Amino acid sequence: MTKLLLTPAEAADQLGIGRSTVYELMAAGELESLCIGRARRIPYDALAAYIDRLRGQQNGTAA
Numbered sequence: 001m002t003k004l005l006l007t008p009a010e011a012a013d014q015l016g017i018g019r020s021t022v023y024e025l026m027a028a029g030e031l032e033s034l035c036i037g038r039a040r041r042i043p044y045d046a047l048a049a050y051i052d053r054l055r056g057q058q059n060g061t062a063a
Contacts (some may be wrong), residue, residue: 005034005041014047025050 003010008026012019022042025031030053032046 002044004044005036006044006047008033008040008042011042011047015050 006014008022009019011031012022015022022031026033026040026042031042031050033040033042035041
């Protein structure tokens with residue numbers, strides 16, 4: 001079963017990037033995240049949305 005919410009480290013692993021890069025993406029508003037108490041979590045479907053936006057930008061279309 002796929003987890004619905006990921007830690008920044010788990011999201012970084014899924015995307016194949018560094019954890020600090022995930023924090024930078026969240027701070028820039030490029031990667032959706034939720035605050036639950038003091039913990040920051042990334043919805044699993046936000047990873048796909050981020051990748052779709054990247055594809056659109058690289059293909060020259062507005063996303």
